[in-house]
Amino acid sequence: DSILFPLANPLPEIWPWVAREAGARIIATGRSDFPNQVNNSNGFPAIFRGALDVRAKTITDEMCLAAAGSMAKRAEESGLDDENITPNMNDMEMFCREAVAVGMKAQEQGVALLKMDAATAYKKAKAIIERAQNLTQSMMREGFIPKAD
Known part of the structure; x- marks a missing residue:
């Protein structure tokens, strides 16, 4: 094993x-x-999103660990097996939750310039992530960027 x-x-x-x-x-x-x-790419987009949303002055190791913990929890919720030990890259819920975990940890550590609760952080991250996804899909439909395989 x-x-x-x-x-x-x-x-x-x-x-x-x-x-x-x-x-x-x-x-x-x-x-x-x-x-x-x-x-x-499973972590960095959401780590940056969470840090940007609370205007963190730095990205700490603890913020990265919070993102990893959030990813692990999402993997467990999605069902673990030998061929599924991490969330899928298309699991946008993973990225939203990671961003929230990072933002909350930044606030806890005193490196965030903006304060917000987890629900507000989630709503903000989800809106920005969905907007980026929609823009990417639109650009693919219009032929500005090639479609992903």
């Missing part, structure tokens, strides 16, 4: 099917075309 995270991109150090044949039970890569994508 080994766990292996070959995260190099674009070519992982070992292909997931080779790792599984060698006995790895849980395998995560940095690639979106395999199960269990572990990539900084």
Whole structure:
């Protein structure tokens, strides 16, 4: 029951099917075309969103850990199994919750210039994230940016 995270991109150090044949039970890569994508894009957009929403003066390790904890909780709610150890990159709820966790931690640590409760932070983050998604979809429909595969 080994766990292996070959995260190099674009070519992982070992292909997931080779790792599984060698006995790895849980395998995560940095690639979106395999199960269990572990990539900084799971965290950084929401870490920045949460920090920006409360006008944090810095991003602390504790803020990043709050984001990770939020992501882990969302993964548990979504159902964990060998091929689902992190939320999917299309799970916008994950990003909203991460942003809130970061903003709340920034306030707790005294690095936030703006104060807001969790419900307000959630509403703000969700509105901005949805607007960005809608704009991206519109630009894809109009051919300004290529559609994602």
